[in-house]
Each structure stands twice: as C-alpha cells, then as structure tokens.
Amino acid sequence: MAKPTSTGSWTETTVESLRSKGHRNGGARRAVIELLGRQQCCLTAQEIFDQLRSEGRRVGTASVYRALEQLTKDGFVQRIDIGAGISRFEPIHADGAHHHHLVCDDCGKVEAFADDELERALHKVEGRTGYSVAGHDVVLRGACGDCASAARS
Amino acid sequence: MAKPTSTGSWTETTVESLRSKGHRNGGARRAVIELLGRQQCCLTAQEIFDQLRSEGRRVGTASVYRALEQLTKDGFVQRIDIGAGISRFEPIHADGAHHHHLVCDDCGKVEAFADDELERALHKVEGRTGYSVAGHDVVLRGACGDCASAARS
DNA sequence: ATACGTGCAAAGTATTTGCAAACGG
DNA sequence: CCGTTTGCAAATACTTTGCACGTAT
Numbered sequence: 228m229a230k231p232t233s234t235g236s237w238t239e240t241t242v243e244s245l246r247s248k249g250h251r252n253g254g255a256r257r258a259v260i261e262l263l264g265r266q267q268c269c270l271t272a273q274e275i276f277d278q279l280r281s282e283g284r285r286v287g288t289a290s291v292y293r294a295l296e297q298l299t300k301d302g303f304v305q306r307i308d309i310g311a312g313i314s315r316f317e318p319i320h321a322d323g324a325h326h327h328h329l330v331c332d333d334c335g336k337v338e339a340f341a342d343d344e345l346e347r348a349l350h351k352v353e354g355r356t357g358y359s360v361a362g363h364d365v366v367l368r369g370a371c372g373d374c375a376s377a378a379r380s
Numbered sequence: 381m382a383k384p385t386s387t388g389s390w391t392e393t394t395v396e397s398l399r400s401k402g403h404r405n406g407g408a409r410r411a412v413i414e415l416l417g418r419q420q421c422c423l424t425a426q427e428i429f430d431q432l433r434s435e436g437r438r439v440g441t442a443s444v445y446r447a448l449e450q451l452t453k454d455g456f457v458q459r460i461d462i463g464a465g466i467s468r469f470e471p472i473h474a475d476g477a478h479h480h481h482l483v484c485d486d487c488g489k490v491e492a493f494a495d496d497e498l499e500r501a502l503h504k505v506e507g508r509t510g511y512s513v514a515g516h517d518v519v520l521r522g523a524c525g526d527c528a529s530a531a532r533s
Numbered sequence: 534a535t536a537c538g539t540g541c542a543a544a545g546t547a548t549t550t551g552c553a554a555a556c557g558g
Numbered sequence: 559c560c561g562t563t564t565g566c567a568a569a570t571a572c573t574t575t576g577c578a579c580g581t582a583t
Contacts, residue, residue, distance in 0.1 A: 251582050253538045272573080287540040292573060308461035312547065312572055329509055340509060348501040353520060356482055356493060360522035367506060369513035404557050406563045425548080440565040445548060447563095465547055465572070 237318045238264030241303045248301075255290035258282075260298070268339045269307050269315035269328070309337065309366060327365035333374035340367075390471045391417030394456045401454075408443035411435075413451070421492045422460050422468035422481070455514075462490065462519055472515075480518035486527035493520075 241260050246252060258279050263270070270278075272291055279286045295316050298304035307315045309330050315337070319325065326339040345365065353360040370378065394413050399405060411432050416423070423431075425444055432439045448469050451457035460468040462483050468490070472478065479492040498518065506513040523531065 249537095251537055253580095253582070255539060285540075287542095288572095289541080289574075290539055293538085296574090306464065308464055311459070311461060311467040312465050314464040314572085329511055329513075331511070332514065340505065342501070342505045342508075345498075345501045345505055348495070348498045349518070349520075352493065352495045352498055353522075355495075356520065356522075357525050358482055358484070358520065358522045359528045360482075360520050361485065362521050364519045364521070365502075366517045367502075367509065367511065367513050368515050368517070369506075369509075369511045372510050375512045402562095404562055406555095406557070408564060438565075440567095441547095442549075442566080443564055449549090467547085 235264065237303075237320055240321060241298070241318075244303070245301070254284070255286045256294040256297070258284050258286060259291055259294040260303075263298075263304065263316065263318050266317065268326075269317035269337065271313055271315050273313075275316070305362065305364075307364060307366075310335075327367070329367045329369075329371075331371035331374055332368050333370050333378075336371055338371075388417065390456075390473055393474060394451070394471075397456070398454070407437070408439045409447040409450070411437050411439060412444055412447040413456075416451075416457065416469065416471050419470060421479075422470035422490065424466055424468050426466075428469070458515060458517070460517055460519075463488075480520070482520045482522075482524075484524035484527055485521050486523050486531075489524055491524075 238261055241264070242252065242257065245256075259275060262275055262278060272288070272295060275295075276286065276288050276291045279291070295304060295306075299306050299316070303319060304316050305319050305325075307317065307328065309315060309328065324341075326341040327345070329338045329340050330336070349363050349365075353363070391414055394417070395405060395410065398409075412428060415428055415431060425441070425448060428448075429439065429441050429444045432444070448457060448459075452459050452469070456472060457469050458472050458478075460470065460481065462468060462481065477494075479494040480498070482491045482493050483489070502516050502518075506516070
C-alpha cells in the first residue's frame with residue numbers, strides 16, 4: 228500500500244519537459260502544475276482555480292483551462308469526464324501506474340481504485356480494436372458505503 | 381451469436397414500466413424512447429433532438445433533456461460522458477448485454493465493442509470496492525484505423 | 534527587447550428551469 | 559376535468575476566445 232512515489236518528480240519532469248520544448252515558465256501554468264503534482268486524485272478546473280486563489284495567487288480561469296488543455300495535449304495530464312459538463316484532471320505518472328474512478332451517484336464523491344487484472348483485460352481488448360489506443364478510462368458508478376447505509380436505514 | 385433480441389422489447393418494456401409508475405404516455409417522451417429503442421449505439425441529446433425534428437415532430441430540447449434525465453434516473457438509459465460537455469445516451473437492455481465505447485480522438489467517431497473477459501474483470505473489481513456498484517463505463521481513446529493511416533502517410 | 538504567457542471580460546455551448554398551453558387518462 | 563407533459567424562451571453552468579499588459583529569457 229505504501230508506495231514510494233517521489234512526490235515531486237512528476238512536477239519536475241513536466242516543467243523540465245515543457246522548458247525543453249521552448250515553453251516559458253510563467254506563473255499560472257507553473258502553479259497549476261505544482262498543484263496537480265501534489266494531488267492524489269483528480270480535480271476539476273474550478274477546484275484548481277479556487278485552490279490557487281485561496282493560496283493568494285491571482286490567476287484567471289482562462290489560464291487554468293489553457294494550462295490544462297496544453298498539459299492534456301502533451302500527455303502530462305489526463306482529462307476525465309465523470310458527470311456531464313464537468314471535466315476533471317489528474318497527472319499521468321511516468322511509471323505507468325494509474326488508477327480508475329469510483330463515483331457515488333448520491334453524494335458525488337470520487338475515489339480512485341486500481342486493479343491489475345482489469346488492466347490486463349483492457350490491454351488485451353485494446354489490441355483487438357483496430358485502433359491505435361492512446362488511453363483508457365473506467366468509471367464505476369454506484370452508492371458509496373455511507374450513502375448505501377443511509378438509504379437502508 | 382444470433383441472440384433472440386426482440387428489437388422492440390426495450391421500447392415496450394420502458395413505456396409499460398413508466399405507465400405502471402403512473403406516468404403518462406405523452407408525445408415527446410414517447411418519441412425519445414422509440415428513437416432510442418431503434419439505436420444500436422449512443423446518441424447525443426442534440427442528435428436525438430435533430431432526428432426527431434427531421435421526422436417532423438415539434439419537440440423542444442427541454443423535453444428531450446427531461447425525458448433523458450428521467451429515463452436515466454429510472455435505470456432505462458445509460459448516460460455516457462465521452463468528451464467534455466457532451467453527454468451521450470443509450471438504452472440499457474434488460475438481458476444485461478451491453479457494450480463499451482471506442483473513441484477516435486482525431487475524427488470523433490464513436491464505436492462500440494464488447495468483451496467478456498473485460499466484463500468479468502470489472503465484475504470482480506466491483507465486488508471489492510465497498511460500493512454498491514450500479515453500472516460501469518469504459519472508454520478507450522485513440523486513433524481509428526482511418527485516422528492512424530492518414531497520420532502515417 | 535521581444536515574443537510567449539497571463540488576467541480580465543465577453544462570447545460560446547450544452548443543459549436546466551419557469552411558465553402557460555396542450556393533452557392523456 | 560385535473561394534473562402531468564410539453565414547447566418556447568430565458569437562465570445557468572462550464573469552457574473558450576479576444577485583447578492589452580506583464581514577464582521570462
């Protein structure tokens with residue numbers, strides 16, 4: 228369970244990689260990258276904006292969206308669509324470790340889970356599709372423990 | 381392979397079930413249900429609206445959205461979030477047969493695929509989550525055959 | 534100094550809501 | 559008849575775009 232994830236590595240790799248592509252290291256995008264690097268799971272654009280504001284940074288929503296779009300296009304961030312009209316974003320770690328999401332339809336809570344057998348099954352299917360599959364996304368929807376017992380009582 | 385799926389059954393079951401819950405059988409929702417029942421894969425709300433209009437029905441977008449929301453809540457329709465801000469909808473068939481989606485990042489094409497091993501792996505994981513899982517959704521993203529070869533040339 | 538990056542405000546889309554009229558049972 | 563359902567239009571929510579200014583290199 229305790230995974231030796233060097234917390235800062237994604238942040239550093241990402242910043243360095245952008246730099247080597249000739250991008251500058253401006254405040255807003257840097258702040259977005261650093262915030263994402265600290266997260267364990269996905270955040271909405273609004274959450275990122277609010278968090279940065281509450282840290283005192285005078286960022287604009289546009290910069291957050293622009294940074295996320297660029298990071299997604301360059302393969303550093305995965306965009307996850309769970310509910311209609313709200314996108315969530317999380318870092319893609321270089322070591323290939325990744326997880327999927329478990330959503331409570333009731334309270335809206337989002338949690339992560341990982342499963343090797345599922346990954347293997349996905350990988351097999353991907354080879355059969357005729358597509359050049361770049362990524363996948365699995366969402367399980369249902370009632371979380373709390374909401375399920377609340378409903379039962 | 382040949383499964384005796386009586387094509388109209390989902391439509392009928394859904395209408396009947398709504399009726400038994402005391403809902404009426406008005407024109408707009410009925411039209412949405414019938415259209416969905418004829419589909420093999422998912423449609424966007426806009427596609428449903430356009431299709432109904434082109435058939436000469438004077439439906440409003442609101443009715444389409446309201447019908448879809450109700451059908452989703454009652455478990456007759458699955459909502460699928462592929463791209464940001466666009467939801468897609470497809471009937472949930474009673475026999476449990478269902479498929480997942482393959483999306484081309486390039487041209488936006490959406491196709492369906494099904495895989496038993498993947499379903500088994502999902503089912504196993506679902507039991508371990510602590511959630512009461514109501515449904516799942518898998519999306520594979522990448523370049524379809526056409527777009528991949530176009531990029532290569 | 535010179536582009537790239539940024540913040541603000543306005544625009545653009547997808548979806549939801551308010552309400553009076555239409556309609557099914 | 560009565561209450562659900564509907565269509566329209568206005569409102570909302572999230573995201574994108576235009577533009578002048580700031581800032582890293």
